[in-house]
Each structure stands twice: as structure tokens, then as C-alpha cells.
Amino acid sequence: EAGVAQSPRYKIIEKRQSVAFWCNPISGHATLYWYQQILGQGPKLLIQFQNNGVVDDSQLPKDRFSAERLKGVDSTLKIQPAKLEDSAVYLCASSSLGRRGANTEAFFGQGTRLTVV
Amino acid sequence: QQPVQSPQAVILREGEDAVINCSSSKALYSVHWYRQKHGEAPVFLMILLKGGEQKGHEKISASFNEKKQQSSLYLTASQLSYSGTYFCGTVLLLGGKLIFGQGTELSVKP
Numbered sequence: 001e002a003g004v005a006q007s008p009r010y011k012i013i014e015k016r017q018s019v020a021f022w023c024n025p026i027s028g029h030a031t032l033y034w035y036q037q038i039l040g041q042g043p044k045l046l047i048q049f050q051n052n053g054v055v056d057d058s059q060l061p062k063d064r065f066s067a068e069r070l071k072g073v074d075s076t077l078k079i080q081p082a083k084l085e086d087s088a089v090y091l092c093a094s095s096s097l098g099r100r101g102a103n104t105e106a107f108f109g110q111g112t113r114l115t116v117v
Numbered sequence: 118q119q120p121v122q123s124p125q126a127v128i129l130r131e132g133e134d135a136v137i138n139c140s141s142s143k144a145l146y147s148v149h150w151y152r153q154k155h156g157e158a159p160v161f162l163m164i165l166l167k168g169g170e171q172k173g174h175e176k177i178s179a180s181f182n183e184k185k186q187q188s189s190l191y192l193t194a195s196q197l198s199y200s201g202t203y204f205c206g207t208v209l210l211l212g213g214k215l216i217f218g219q220g221t222e223l224s225v226k227p
Contacts, residue, residue, distance in 0.1 A: 033215060035217075041219060041220070042119075042204050042217040042218050042219045042220045043159065043204070043217045044217075045214055045215065045216050045217075048213075048214050048215070050213070055213055055214055056213075056214040091158060091159075095215075102146060102147065102166075102208065102213065103208065103213060103215065104164065105149060105161040105164050106149065106161065106206070106215060107161065108158035108159050108160075109158060110157075110158050111158055
């Protein structure tokens, strides 16, 4: 089966500019995650969708970050305006719901490496 | 809420064993283990559900102690390919979000 697709792979922008990342999850996966991974740290959950509803966005800096999941499939994460500390890898992952209604393993895309200068 | 992993780093010789621990301050529904190599995405290793199940994957196995809200990842007879950073991810009993620990960097030397 096809994996999680993300684009672009790399992006360099100046601070205060805006940027958008796109994610296409594995077909049929109800849950979609966006993580921010700063070098040397674990992935930090920004937002988790189940179908097109939000399960958790408590760590999403809502004054500058926004995310949507169109029709419960593709998702876009936007940063506007970007700050230097937003430099990181943005990982998208997806998972399906198991028999008990809980999420099974998450499959990750290759990520988008963002550099803000 | 972030799970705590220990140790932060491990250096092994090929063939040696290692244990990586993950603990949570809150009741868990499941624990996920992933390995990430430099510049790559995390890759799923195994998932453990509430019930104390022990799962295996090649020479890598794991356990989940519900009473202590702890999980351990066991790597036996380590190979060079085991090098990377290992992350545990936890899903709480209340709330379905998947959050990760800070990682354990494992280096296997010849």
C-alpha cells in the first residue's frame, strides 16, 4: 500500500513569511497527526484529527499555526507568520482504528524540513 | 503528560543486550515503540495494549506493566542496524492522543 505522502520535503523562508505543508494519509486511515520535531528532541504533537474532527490541538500555537483536514482525507498545516524557532521537521502520520475503536500503529511520512532565516 | 524515557543514550558492542524504559504519570491505554534513524521518519516497531501483553519483533521485544504505567523495550544480541533513536509513544486511558517521549539514542559499535 502507498505510504503517507508529504510535500514539500524542504522549505526555506524568511521570518514573518507564511508557509504551508500538505499531507496525504494512507487510504482509509481515520486518524491523522501533525508533529513538530526539533533536532535532538522527540516528536511534539501539534494536532490530531479523527476523520475531519479534532481530537487534540492543545499544543498548537493557534496565534500563528492552523490546520485543516479536508473531507477527512488530506490535511494542510499553515504557519503565518513564521518565527526563527519554528525551524524543525514537520511530520505527518496516520493510523487506522482497531477493533476496540482505538488507534493502531502510526505510519509516518518523510517530513518537511523547515528552515526559517 | 509526556512519557519519560531512560536512559537518554546507550552505547553497545554488537551482540550485547539493552533495555530502554518508558514511564508515564497517568494511566495508559497503549504504548507504541518506534525507531528513527538520522534524517529519516520514525518506523513502527510494536504496540502494547492495556492487559500486560508482551510483544516480539525479531530480536526486539517489549513489556507493559499496567500497575506501574511503565513499558520496557528489550534488544537482544544487538546488530549494527539497531542503531538509531528509540521513542516510546503513549495513549492515555482518558483521551486518545499519541504523544512521544524525548527519545533514547542507541549506538551499536562493531
